[in-house]
Amino acid sequence: MHSLPSNLTQLSTFPQTSKANDKGHLMIGNCDTIELTKQYGTPLYVIDLETVKNKILEYTTSLKRYYPDSLVLYAAKAFACTAIFKLANQFNLGIDVVSGGELFIALNTHFNKEKIYFHGNNKSEEEIKYAITNSIGRIVCDNFYELELLQTIAKENNKIVDILIRLTPGIECHTHEYIKTGHLDSKFGFDLEHLDNVLEYLTKSGKNLSLKGYHAHVGSQIFELEPYLDVIDILLGQALYTKQKYNIEIQELDVGGGIGISYLNSDDPISIDNWAKLTSEKIQKKCKDLNLKLPRLICEPGRSLIGTSGITLYKTGSTKQVPNGRRFISVDGGMADNPRPITYKAEYSAIVANKINKPEQEVVTIAGRYCETGDILIKDILLPKILPGDIIAISNTGAYNYSMSSNYNMVPRPACILVNNGQSEVIIERETYSDLIAKHKIPSILI
Numbered sequence: 464m465h466s467l468p469s470n471l472t473q474l475s476t477f478p479q480t481s482k483a484n485d486k487g488h489l490m491i492g493n494c495d496t497i498e499l500t501k502q503y504g505t506p507l508y509v510i511d512l513e514t515v516k517n518k519i520l521e522y523t524t525s526l527k528r529y530y531p532d533s534l535v536l537y538a539a540k541a542f543a544c545t546a547i548f549k550l551a552n553q554f555n556l557g558i559d560v561v562s563g564g565e566l567f568i569a570l571n572t573h574f575n576k577e578k579i580y581f582h583g584n585n586k587s588e589e590e591i592k593y594a595i596t597n598s599i600g601r602i603v604c605d606n607f608y609e610l611e612l613l614q615t616i617a618k619e620n621n622k623i624v625d626i627l628i629r630l631t632p633g634i635e636c637h638t639h640e641y642i643k644t645g646h647l648d649s650k651f652g653f654d655l656e657h658l659d660n661v662l663e664y665l666t667k668s669g670k671n672l673s674l675k676g677y678h679a680h681v682g683s684q685i686f687e688l689e690p691y692l693d694v695i696d697i698l699l700g701q702a703l704y705t706k707q708k709y710n711i712e713i714q715e716l717d718v719g720g721g722i723g724i725s726y727l728n729s730d731d732p733i734s735i736d737n738w739a740k741l742t743s744e745k746i747q748k749k750c751k752d753l754n755l756k757l758p759r760l761i762c763e764p765g766r767s768l769i770g771t772s773g774i775t776l777y778k779t780g781s782t783k784q785v786p787n788g789r790r791f792i793s794v795d796g797g798m799a800d801n802p803r804p805i806t807y808k809a810e811y812s813a814i815v816a817n818k819i820n821k822p823e824q825e826v827v828t829i830a831g832r833y834c835e836t837g838d839i840l841i842k843d844i845l846l847p848k849i850l851p852g853d854i855i856a857i858s859n860t861g862a863y864n865y866s867m868s869s870n871y872n873m874v875p876r877p878a879c880i881l882v883n884n885g886q887s888e889v890i891i892e893r894e895t896y897s898d899l900i901a902k903h904k905i906p907s908i909l910i
């Protein structure tokens with residue numbers, strides 16, 4: 464865990480191996496981040512292997528302690544990258560994929576197929592065929608259109624497909640409106656009042672589908688525990704109903720994504736261990752009360768597995784002092800490599816990676832390089848005096864940054880490197896200008 468000297472509390476949102484060297488440079492995974500920027504350029508995504516491994520182990524060991532029959536799926540949408548899929552597979556995690564593309568990476572990395580769970584509210588026919596013909600572990604069925612498609616495609620391929628049913632639990636939680644998913648007015652999942660229709664379909668027509676369990680996901684970046692516990696009440700209530708009325712016993716309970724993380728020093732999410740303990744106890748007690756067999760507990764953390772391991776290094780360039788107003792410091796990246804601030808008003812912490820031991824001196828706004836007023840990475844942050852060419856490190860960019868990045872303004876995507884024990888290696892190469900036009904074609908009419 465973090466054991467930072469008190470003068471480095473500004474590193475508390477950074478990866479676990481973060482420290483300063485005697486030059487006053489930020490070190491991650493025992494690599495000098497300033498040297499990394501010289502070697503790989505900027506902007507640069509850096510992932511600290513030790514932090515990812517520790518987060519994986521926090522989930523798996525605490526769940527094994529409190530709920531032995533459990534499986535942690537890595538939510539690939541947080542950062543879908545071959546190297547990270549390999550790591551997840553090596554740690555015997557499962558994986559939650561939401562598209563043919565993520566499924567392709569999983570199959571291509573020889574991910575244990577039984578542990579691949581396929582989510583999504585509008586999987587295409589091709590994607591469903593791809594999943595079924597590759598005999599992946601589970602398909603998480605979201606709606607009636609998909610239910611019928613699944614049955615048809617499973618029958619055509621002479622397969623029995625194991626499915627989970629995604630339910631809309633009708634739970635409100637405190638997070639950004641765009642990343643809430645469990646409330647009633649949501650595009651995801653079957654409403655509870657339609658569960659009978661699903662179960663009748665499975666009994667009468669869905670002979671190629673085998674119902675293994677229920678899934679729900681209340682939302683992302685949640686700090687409260689109640690929504691996680693409420694969802695268990697709802698899912699197990701439906702499990703009891705299903706057993707009593709249809710004589711089907713649920714074997715798996717998939718409680719969705721993981722807990723929130725600290726983007727700011729003031730953020731105070733629950734710990735993974737506490738979440739695992741309370742979730743496990745809740746399921747055990749409720750199953751006892753309802754006289755249900757204990758199902759396998761599945762969870763699908765993304766952000767809390769990979770988020771904190773990642774930082775982004777940017778180089779500063781121009782500055783602008785608004786008369787009697789803000790001081791903008793522009794960096795060489797922004798909304799295309801981190802769309803979270805402009806999309807969700809997400810807040811981040813930063814330090815000047817080459818001036819860690821320097822006193823904080825001025826309040827600045829870190830602006831991106833994209834042609835859009837809203838392209839601001841951090842508003843009003845207290846930092847040491849910044850000059851052009853300084854390196855800004857933003858923490859907690861391991862999740863939903865690269866995976867949501869774009870080529871807006873035709874800027875190539877940055878490289879991503881993995882650091883560990885003083886070694887660094889590229890896991891995603893920096894894009895080139897040629898990559899930007901690799902798929903462009905000139906129509907014959909213009910030649």
Ligand code: LLP
Binds near residue numbers: 644680763765867
């Ligand atoms: N399972 C399901 C069904 C999900 O929809 C999600 C996230 C997860 C698991 C993983 O949740 P996590 O452990 O990462 O909280 N782009 C947004 C986050 C969208 C999350 C969508 N679903 C952001 O940057 O905050």
